[in-house]
Amino acid sequence: MPSSSWAVQQAIHARLGGDAALVALLGAARIYDDVPRSPTFPYITHGASTVRDWSTGTDEGHEHIVTLHVWSRGAGRKPVHELLGAIEGALDQQALALDGHRLINLRHEFSDIRREADGDTWHGILRLRAVTETL
Secondary structure (H helix, E strand, O other): OOOHHHHHHHHHHHHHHOOHHHHHHHOOOOEEOOOOOOOOOOEEEEEEEEEEEOOOOOOOEEEEEEEEEEEEEOOOOHHHHHHHHHHHHHHOOOOOOEOOEEEEEEEEEEEEEEEOOOOOEEEEEEEEEEEEEEO
């Protein structure tokens, strides 16, 4: 059975890759765990993931803090706002099937947009909180 953290990442990746509106905004399913050299913009990357014990007296569980990054060039903040909104719509309070685990809840915590030091790249950050139980 995969770790709960890996199961959450796989489910998030599958949901985002299968979301037609999000893929249309990206121009292709450019959602990466390991970014290729010279990627085409815009794209999404999996970022930091923190897991904490959330067990009860009878059930094993975990709390997950998951970060996704959006990368865009040109056209200002609008494309990043649109992508962050599409990601939130695809994931916030949605039921995802996890391998070996059950998702109790998945909620958007915050989003942030900033311009990178190169002056051309816009960087969006979206953080989610998930709670899982082991099956």
